Amino acid sequence: MILSVRDLAVTRGGLAILEGVSFDLAAGEALVLRGPNGIGKTTLLRSVAGLQPPEQGTVTGAEDQIAYAGHSDGLKAMLSVTENLRFWASVFGLTDIESALVAFDLTELRSRMAGALSAGQKRRLGLARLMVTGRPIWVLDEPTVSLDAASVALFAEAVRTHLQQGGSALMATHIDLGLEEARVLDLTPFKAAPRARQMDEAFL
Amino acid sequence: MILSVRDLAVTRGGLAILEGVSFDLAAGEALVLRGPNGIGKTTLLRSVAGLQPPEQGTVTGAEDQIAYAGHSDGLKAMLSVTENLRFWASVFGLTDIESALVAFDLTELRSRMAGALSAGQKRRLGLARLMVTGRPIWVLDEPTVSLDAASVALFAEAVRTHLQQGGSALMATHIDLGLEEARVLDLTPFKAAPRARQMDEAFL
Amino acid sequence: MMPDLGKYAFAVLSSYGVTIVLLSVIVLASVRRARKVRAALDEIENRRGK
Amino acid sequence: MRALLIRDLMLAIRAGGGFGLGLAFFLIVTVLVPFGVGPQTELLSRIAPGILWIGALLACLLSLDRILALDWEDGSLDLLATAPLPMEGIVTIKALAHWITTGLPLVLAAPVLGVLLSLPIPAYQWVVISLAVGTPALSVIGTFGAALTVGIKRGGLLMSLLVLPLYVPTLIFGAEVARRGAEGLTVQSPLLLLAGISFGVMALLPFASAAVLRINLR
Amino acid sequence: MRALLIRDLMLAIRAGGGFGLGLAFFLIVTVLVPFGVGPQTELLSRIAPGILWIGALLACLLSLDRILALDWEDGSLDLLATAPLPMEGIVTIKALAHWITTGLPLVLAAPVLGVLLSLPIPAYQWVVISLAVGTPALSVIGTFGAALTVGIKRGGLLMSLLVLPLYVPTLIFGAEVARRGAEGLTVQSPLLLLAGISFGVMALLPFASAAVLRINLR
Amino acid sequence: MSLWEYANPVKFIRTTDKVLPWVWTLAGLCLVSGLVWGFFFTPNDFRQGSTVKIIYIHVPSALMAINAWLMMLVASLIWIVRRHHVSALAARAAAPVGAAMTVIALATGAFWGQPMWGTWWAWDPRLTSFLILFLFYLGYMALWEAIEDDDTAADLTSILCLVGSVFAILSRYAVNFWNQGLHQGATLSLDKEENISDVFWFPLLVCIAGFVLLFIALVFLRTQTEIRARRTRALLAREGQA
Numbered sequence A, B: 001m002i003l004s005v006r007d008l009a010v011t012r013g014g015l016a017i018l019e020g021v022s023f024d025l026a027a028g029e030a031l032v033l034r035g036p037n038g039i040g041k042t043t044l045l046r047s048v049a050g051l052q053p054p055e056q057g058t059v060t061g062a063e064d065q066i067a068y069a070g071h072s073d074g075l076k077a078m079l080s081v082t083e084n085l086r087f088w089a090s091v092f093g094l095t096d097i098e099s100a101l102v103a104f105d106l107t108e109l110r111s112r113m114a115g116a117l118s119a120g121q122k123r124r125l126g127l128a129r130l131m132v133t134g135r136p137i138w139v140l141d142e143p144t145v146s147l148d149a150a151s152v153a154l155f156a157e158a159v160r161t162h163l164q165q166g167g168s169a170l171m172a173t174h175i176d177l178g179l180e181e182a183r184v185l186d187l188t189p190f191k192a193a194p195r196a197r198q199m200d201e202a203f204l
Numbered sequence C: 001m002m003p004d005l006g007k008y009a010f011a012v013l014s015s016y017g018v019t020i021v022l023l024s025v026i027v028l029a030s031v032r033r034a035r036k037v038r039a040a041l042d043e044i045e046n047r048r049g050k
Numbered sequence D, E: 001m002r003a004l005l006i007r008d009l010m011l012a013i014r015a016g017g018g019f020g021l022g023l024a025f026f027l028i029v030t031v032l033v034p035f036g037v038g039p040q041t042e043l044l045s046r047i048a049p050g051i052l053w054i055g056a057l058l059a060c061l062l063s064l065d066r067i068l069a070l071d072w073e074d075g076s077l078d079l080l081a082t083a084p085l086p087m088e089g090i091v092t093i094k095a096l097a098h099w100i101t102t103g104l105p106l107v108l109a110a111p112v113l114g115v116l117l118s119l120p121i122p123a124y125q126w127v128v129i130s131l132a133v134g135t136p137a138l139s140v141i142g143t144f145g146a147a148l149t150v151g152i153k154r155g156g157l158l159m160s161l162l163v164l165p166l167y168v169p170t171l172i173f174g175a176e177v178a179r180r181g182a183e184g185l186t187v188q189s190p191l192l193l194l195a196g197i198s199f200g201v202m203a204l205l206p207f208a209s210a211a212v213l214r215i216n217l218r
Numbered sequence F: 001m002s003l004w005e006y007a008n009p010v011k012f013i014r015t016t017d018k019v020l021p022w023v024w025t026l027a028g029l030c031l032v033s034g035l036v037w038g039f040f041f042t043p044n045d046f047r048q049g050s051t052v053k054i055i056y057i058h059v060p061s062a063l064m065a066i067n068a069w070l071m072m073l074v075a076s077l078i079w080i081v082r083r084h085h086v087s088a089l090a091a092r093a094a095a096p097v098g099a100a101m102t103v104i105a106l107a108t109g110a111f112w113g114q115p116m117w118g119t120w121w122a123w124d125p126r127l128t129s130f131l132i133l134f135l136f137y138l139g140y141m142a143l144w145e146a147i148e149d150d151d152t153a154a155d156l157t158s159i160l161c162l163v164g165s166v167f168a169i170l171s172r173y174a175v176n177f178w179n180q181g182l183h184q185g186a187t188l189s190l191d192k193e194e195n196i197s198d199v200f201w202f203p204l205l206v207c208i209a210g211f212v213l214l215f216i217a218l219v220f221l222r223t224q225t226e227i228r229a230r231r232t233r234a235l236l237a238r239e240g241q242a
């Protein structure tokens, strides 16, 4: 199980953002994307997750392998913590949510409505969702935003377990994730030269 | 100009969260609130900003002195960066937005719609808003979420300037703000013993 | 010159009036936008040419 | 205050919603009615004044949740509450912005849509006058409803239910003016009552709305 | 798929919106009509079948933006798109959930509200039958509109504008069935046509909706 | 040489630039002569009086309103199947023209209806389906405006155009079923025997030609404009602005 990205170029709002990005992600490996605000981490991750077609280049091995977690958590304020988790579990055909609750220390909050959680608790719930997807590749956009030190450690622990089970993780962040073993890829060199998108080239 | 909080107790969703919180904030001073997720930082800040009446205790010196920035930025996706800022400036009776744009490195993005900014760029705009309020006390809830290192430095710089001009700042955060000189207050010891709210006591 | 429109003058004249106005509006709007866009494009192409 | 008004108008035009929404909805209702009740001119012209009023009222009702809910969701309302504006001013401006973006276009569009419903000729002027006098009341009452339900998760529904009974008097007198106008009867007394409601509501309700909003924000 | 349906139903009931909203709006329209057009029984019973249909249609129209917009805003739609569900399935389930929470209650409520409008006795059964056959088409067409406008800032307005003309055939045949029923005429041919529209739309439109949603998500 | 070459934007602009002056001139000539002929030099109808003169604008605009939508449908299909940018842009360019034609047909119809039927508006099948067509135009244009990304907008509007066309036909049928007509039948159809006399017929033909030519000219011009706007954006993007 290898995710391999070759010569990827992505656009946003009609502008080229990144180009020539290539990397591989083997089983058991974690890769952290870094780069200043607005360099295009979110856009790249969305392309890898298949939410946005890349302008150029290829992403192989991603099809139906990816669990994506973006800036927003996809939680329903009026469903309880367990109901939120259980829904996502059954979408992915799984049933066990206990281990995810335990891993992110949500057992005490289990019957609380998601709307009544604090910022960090919401985030923990959003991350717990990853564990009930059963997908091998986690694609995470700033996963530890709003988390305190203890929760960051929980997160790091969860990622490590996932890696040991043969999963892999691709993450964008600005802050420490507590994962020293992760490879780091700085996106700054891949900033696209100003140019039009391919689809506009007919007009040049 | 001193903000002084005495024996404050706050509630959320009918439960006591924090109690016995007291601190002073002098001109030129910065105070950082810390504590694990869900301890009640957001709730405390909202009480100080006057958005939520405290259950007990007093907040003095806050009336019309506070610029508040919470978890969400109060930006309108369909207004441009300058339009968003200019609106808040004129609400507070000011007109100059240039220095705020410069301080948070938004000059290049000035005519972009706020909805088309990246997460960190949105956050910068949310923080730039503080500078156009002209208010002396900044009350900030996790201000550096999603910011890269350079932007955190910009933020620290802006806070420092604000302090030098006699302002003060009260901030909640889990991560480094780049402000070594700030006093830190850990909220963990103030966690309220499980009890009902005062107003519920009549029923006990 | 003017034909005798009888009691229907209002209907006929306003029909022609509305039509002429609307056609002129759409034509003028199209032409004006064409000019503006063309000018903008020319400016960029010339700047690039230099 | 002016800044707030300008921003709200700008948002209404740019982000859609406000400006077009009410008008579009008004159009939708009037166009659908003939499909529903059938194309007979005589029937249509009998119900036309009432339908126009109901259409205008529904259009107002629907655009209410934009008055405050959007500002609540993105946190602007918290910030506005800590800004140096009196809450009464904020709700008045919000109601004014709502009227300009919803009520006024409705008044102007009513005669055109009247054609589709074969509104009787003498009724045109009275429909317009009654709407012009009545829609400000709808906006102000609506702002009160929006303030009551801001921040509540099932806000939209609850608001419609709360506002509906408050709208009834305005609707009754407004439609009465239009209907009497259509039949060539004297309209003086319902028109006076309608104006009375409008002014009374404009003078008093903003205080209630501001109080309610303050409670809701904490 | 079942999980999605159950979640949507649960949300509709709990977060209000879906479930109550349509019904409340239906109620509002029917209650307002007598205030607007006046209380004469004979007039009301003539327009009753049409008004019931229009009320049902508006109630559907209004609840449409909950079908997809909420899931878009909080990021659930992105996550669903990466989940192992076919997009056609997602939109079908969404339409089904919308029908269960909006269309079905409307069908059940129509006879009760018919009383308020003095609906003629023979019309009751036909109003219910025509709504039962027609509302699924409204939900499916509405899902197409919602998919078309998801993520657009001025979505709500645009969606109403886009969906309205698509609703016209359903409304015409549906109201025709109800009206003929009220007059005791034969209803066979409009009813067959209505059923034809419903089935055609259910069979074909989900593909268009899924295609459109995929385009919008990228 | 295939027809598809004209789907290249540059080629399209070059070709239409050559043709456009001619089309404009012809359109102007036909329109002016047709309308002047119709307005000044035709007799009044014995039944309808001078209102027959309205036919010279009402019928051509009604024809073009429908044909514009057909053209958009074809262009949308071409975009979906072959992904030629020019055809998507041509569809976009045609919509406002079609909408204007619809408004003209509606307005002249209303002015005509007042003396003839004693009412500005009646829920006659043909009138009603025209109103629905107008709503389709509005929705289509609004959708184009609302979406920022050009190709996404092209994709979505094409699908809307396809679905809309099906529903437009359905509506037409539904409306016919729903209400009996008040409006004229098809007097122009060739297979029927002549039921409109030559005095009215010839100026009408000239006017129809004028409207068709005007439509072509406008669509060419507006498509060029869209292409240029798109090119401007592409160039700006290449320089890293916008």
Ligand code: HEM
Pocket: F055, F058, F059, F062, F063, F105, F106, F107, F108, F109, F110, F112, F113, F114, F116, F117, F120, F121, F126, F127, F128, F130, F131, F183, F184, F185, F186, F187, F188, F189
């Ligand atoms: C708002 C009102 C009206 C609308 C929307 C309208 C619309 C149309 C349409 C769509 C056509 C058909 C073009 C075609 O299919 O070939 C047409 C043709 C025509 N209309 Fe109207 N019409 C209106 C009112 C009137 C009135 C009041 C009259 C005269 C009494 C009239 C006389 C005609 C005639 C003579 C034709 C040509 C019929 C043919 O040869 O096909 N229209 N109109």
Ligand SMILES: Nc1ncnc2c1ncn2[C@@H]1O[C@H](COP(=O)(O)OP(=O)(O)OP(=O)(O)O)[C@@H](O)[C@H]1O
Pocket: A012, A013, A014, A015, A017, A036, A037, A038, A039, A040, A041, A042, A043, A044, B115, B116, B117, B118, B119, B120, B121, B146
């Ligand atoms: N609609 C748009 N039009 C133009 N530019 C856009 C649009 N949307 C986003 N951008 C730009 O695209 C760039 C990439 O955004 P993206 O969200 O991928 O950045 P990011 O690396 O995730 O940043 P952050 O760390 O702040 O989250 C940003 O510079 C942003 O301003």
Ligand SMILES: Nc1ncnc2c1ncn2[C@@H]1O[C@H](COP(=O)(O)OP(=O)(O)OP(=O)(O)O)[C@@H](O)[C@H]1O
Pocket: A115, A116, A117, A118, A119, A120, A121, A146, B012, B013, B014, B015, B017, B036, B037, B038, B039, B040, B041, B042, B043, B044
């Ligand atoms: N409606 C509610 N009912 C019950 N408890 C609630 C409700 N809303 C919030 N809480 C709880 O109140 C506590 C305080 O929340 P608050 O948002 O102030 O925390 P915080 O310190 O800001 O956390 P974070 O660092 O995660 O942002 C949390 O434990 C939260 O779960």
Ligand SMILES: [Mg+2]
Pocket: A041, A042, A043, A141, B118, B119, B120
């Ligand atoms: Mg990002």
Ligand SMILES: [Mg+2]
Pocket: A118, A119, A120, B041, B042, B043, B141
């Ligand atoms: Mg918090």
